[in-house]
Amino acid sequence: MSEPTEDFGGIDREMWAELEARARHVRPNAYVPYSDFAVGAAVLTASGEIYTGCNVENATFGATVCAERTAIGCAVAGGDTELRALCVITEVSPPAAPCGICRQVIAEFCDDLPIMMVHPSGERRFSTLSELLPLRFSGRDFIDDRS
Secondary structure (H helix, E strand, C coil), X not given: CCCCCCEECCEEHHHHHHHHHHHHHHHXXXXXXXXXXXXXXXXXXXXXXXXXXXXXXXXXCCCCECHHHHHHHHHHHCCCCCEEEEEEECCCCCCCCCCHHHHXXXXXXXXXXXXXXXXXXXXXXXXXXXXXXXXXXXXXXXXXXXX
């Protein structure tokens, strides 16, 4: 994980700043009565649209939806399924990475993705889906080439 000097993953600093601003804006809307762990996320799609999401907890915990999956679901609902970048903002230091389920959902829509993780103080970490989820399961694993 590295701090970019000019851009990261083909995304320039201005776009990363916009993604961060959108994730910061939506984070206070998180519904977190159990963990008090509010997360905001913003995803950039190939069409240039930015979709946001926050986490929504549930008393059963299994029904909880993460901010990253909410943002991706909004993108899909908007007709955008080609992801270009993701920003996640959490209140922990160092900034938290997407959970395993979110990583798998991201992998459904792209082979790799630049990801910026942010703390509200401005602390940042950068990584990629490939670094966070090597050897991921994908639709390619359904191809039967045993013939």
